Structure formats: structure tokens, C-alpha cells
Amino acid sequence: MTTTPIYPRMAVIGCGLIGSSVIRAAREAGVVGEIAVAESSEAARATIADLGLADRLTADPAEAVRDADLVLFAVPVLSMEAAARAAAPGLKPGATVTDVGSVKGHVAEVLNASCPDTAHVIPGHPIAGSERSGPEAGFAELFQNRWTILTPQERDDPTYAEALARLTAFWTALGANVETMDAKHHDLVLAITSHLPHLIAYNIVGTTADLETVTQAEVMKYSAGGFRDFTRIAASDPTMWRDVFLTNKEAVLEMLGRFSEDLQALSRAIRWGEGDKLFELFSRTREIRRGIVALGQESAEPNFGRDRGKH
Template sequence: MAADLPLFERLAIIGCGLIGSSIAHGARATGAARQIAIYDASPEARARIAELGLADEVSETAAQAVTGADLVVFATPVRAIGEAARACATALKPGAIVTDVGSVKAAVAEALTEAVPDSVFVVPGHPIAGTEQSGPDAGFAELFHRRWVILTPQAREDDAYLEAVQRLADFWTALGAEVERMDEKHHDLVLAVTSHLPHLIAYNIVGTAADMEEVTRAEVMKYSAGGFRDFTRIAASDPTMWRDIFLTNKDAVLEILGRFTEDLQALSRAIRWGEGDKLYDLFSRTREIRRGVIAAGQESAEPDFGRKRGG
């Protein structure tokens, strides 16, 4: 561990989907937080959180959850983070660390900074881990093992802020993650390439297949080869979360989508004109990328730890 545990006396988690519940599991399993409070806007989710024993306190409001907390994690869809932060801003104690787990950083950083008082430390974050599952039952402590967490700190050099950034990094390290620091706008461009565009492609391919009149939906499901099955797994991800990601990171996504469209047109021409050498060169280059992903230990978004689901 990077530091003596517990790292935080009270951890507040706002939103309890896959990531929020996995943070709770991880903090409980490692002892990274002495007390865990969770708030979710859904009464049904709050009831399930209590049944699963994910928290020491299942709060009725976000303000109640963050009261006394020295680490607050917003794990809601990205467009809901600003509203959630405003709802509990006056209850945040001075010196608390406020972070998030959203896949978009520039817009979220702005929303958090505007919503919370200057007396707290805003350190946006993004764990690059997940499955297509959602809800309180989806979480497991090992989700972050050997996965990257990117922090996008503010441009501050004061000792108190730098210490807060390091404490948050230590928290993620305790949960098994590797931590990287990055500029927020660069993060959004990188994630547009590695996550957002692939999800957009998956949603579109599965939607196209479902809409085809010549091939029935039953045939699509029955005869799906491995590649299409992979696309359906990605396309099963939480629709609210991904709607918000595309709307809040639209500039970076549209930039990468434009480049992708140009490359797709070039690929179409190569197929049309029988340019086998061009196809072979592309497939060879992309094969090497795949080998690099495997070598980096990032070949699976859901590592198999023989975990148990809640419930």
C-alpha cells in the first residue's frame, strides 16, 4: 500500500452504479476508508444498497452523505454531476477532497469547480475500468485491479492541494489501480479515441443489424460471430451514461469521428478496387496494436477474479 490505512475517515459516494458500488467494495475490502456513506437518487437503489451492506450509512440526501466526509466521490452520469455537487455544496467540510469517476474531464472539472466552495480540493478523476453491467449489484472490489485511473488536477502548486492529489492517488492505489496524471483536455481526446468512438461504433453497428429488413433479428442473435458478440457487449452499456458522455465530450468525439470517417472511406475504396496490399498493411498494423494491448495487461475490461455478485 502507498500509505497507512485507513486513508480517509469518512468516504461519501454519490451515485451507486457499477463504479460507485465497486469503490465501496474496494474501500471496504482494503480498509481504505473507515466509514462509508452512500447516496443514490433512486429509492430502489438505496434500498438495495442497504440490503447488500455496501455502506455504513445509506443517506437520504446527498448533503447528508457528504457531511463530515473527507473524500467525496461523484459517481453519477456526467451531466448530473454539477447538479449533485450543488445539492450538497454547503454540507462539504473545509479541506474535503472532491472527485468524480466520469469519462469526460473538462466539462466535469468546470461543473465541480463552479458548484463547490473554494475551501475544498477538487481533483477530477477517471478509472478506466468497467463492464456492461450497472446498478448496486454490479460492483466488485477487484474491478480496479491493474487498471489505470487518470487524475486531472487543477493547475495549482500549493502544498495543500498537491497533498490532496497525492492522498487521492494513494486511495486508488490501495484499491489496486495504477494512477496517471494528465491534462483534462488531453484526457478527453485520448478517451475519445480509446473508448468513446469504439462505443459509438458498437451502438451503430448493433443498431444497423437490428434495423436490416433482409436479415431478421433472430438470425442476428442466432448466428452472431465473435466480433459481433463483442460489439453487443459494448452496446449493452448504460445508455444514460453514454448519452451524457457523447454530449459533454462532443468536440473531441466529432474530431476523432471525422478522422475515422476519412479512414473508413479510404478502406472502402481499397475494397472496391481490390487493393489487397493496402488491406494487408492495415490489418498487420492493427494486429500489432492488439498485441500491445495484451502485453500491457489491458485485454479485458472485466478481469476474472472468481468474484461473487451481490444479492
């Protein structure tokens, strides 16, 4: 455990699954001192207070970020601009401002426009999560052996470079593997690895729900592993994913076009009985799965997740 905090004061704006997990993990690693939380929901604030997640708890972002060395926005992507503008008056010079959103181009634009030039804006994305939501859903181990991508500005500025190194050390202490990337490239990569799979899951579960020849009871009773996996993904926070698709639509539509072309080719192979093509595809995709498992990226939730409410 780190004995000297990397950030004496941290402010978290929005305290759902990711925000509360950052708080738990940072406390456990000893990398922060005082923690302030701004949360707009009165019910969520009550839960945060009951869980003892915050040293200071408020509905006002500007109050939460006052004197904070690290400010982390953990709100839905389309709420980021309003939250940043509300917090901006309280930001101290030299504060590092980051986020946990799944889209980086839009977030980088609104954070840079909303925050004063004296702040070090370094957008970020921890690639970790669960279908559960709310402050009670967080757990400290969420980021263990997961990737966190930072999309810093291209600046020839020693103080900014120092802020980037400090934020990298913070995420590393939380157990994450950290990589830097251009924001546009991040959004393209995540469109195929995360956003498109979620879109497919939402669609297939929605299609199943609309089938008149299959009752809902039968769907639940006879769900095989594949469909259960889709329902888990499709249970993700609807607000968050609505915002992701609206703010990363160009990359998502590009990947959706590629997927549609490949799906048509697969349809033709089934129609014409081209078993060799099907076997080749299935063999290739199985190797990709094995590679993911070998890298330890096969599950977002650890075995001890049942007890995470206690963290």
C-alpha cells in the same frame, strides 16, 4: 492490507457499478473508515441496504458528505452539476472532491463552480467498467491493473498537492495505475480509445437491428465473435453514454471525422482489390492488439466476476 485508513470518512454520491466497486475495493484494501452513500433511487437504496454497502445511507447528498474527507461523485456526467450543488452545503473545509466520469473538461468546470473554494477538487476517471449496471454489479477487483487518470488543477498550493498525493495513494491501494493529465487532453485521448468505439458499437448494432432482410433471430443465432463484442459494448448504460457524447462532442466529432476518412480509404482498397493495403492495415492493427494484451488491458472483468455480488 492498509491498517490506517487514508480517508477516515468517505461519501459516495451515486452507487451504480463504479460507485459500488469503489466501496467494495476500498473496504477490502482498508483505506476508508466510515462510508456514507447518497442515492436518489429508492429501489437502489433498498439494494444498497441489502448488500450492506453503506454505514450511512440517504437520499440527500449534503447529509452524506457531512464530515467526509473524500467525496466521490459517481453519477452520470450531466447529473454532476446538480449533485455537486446539492452536496456543497455539507462539504467540510479541506475535503477532497473527485468523480469517476468519462469526460473531464465538463466535470472539472461544474465541480469547481459548484464546490466551495475550501474543497480540493481533483476530477478523476477510472478506466474500467462493464456493460452491467446498478449497485449489485460492482466488484472489488474492477480496478486491478487498470488506469485511473486524475486531472488536477494547476495550483501552487502545498495542501492541494498533499490532497493529490493522498488521492493517488487511494487509487493505487485499489489496484489502479494512476496518471495525471490535462483535462482537455484526457477528453481527446478518451474520444478515440473509448468514446468513438462505443459510438461505432451502438451504430453497428442499431444498423443490424434495422435490416429488413435479416431477422433478429438470425442475428442472435449466427453472431460471430466480432458482432458479439459489439453487442457487449452497446449494452452499456445508455444514460451514461448519452451524457458522454453530449459533453465531449468536440473531441468525439474530431475523432469521428478522422475515422470517416480512414473508412473511406478502406472502402476504396476493398473496391479496387488492393490486397496489399488491406494486409498492411490488418497487420498493423494486430500488433496494437498484441500490445494491449501484453499490458494486461484486454478485459474489464476478471475470471471471478461471476461471484462479484458477494464482494
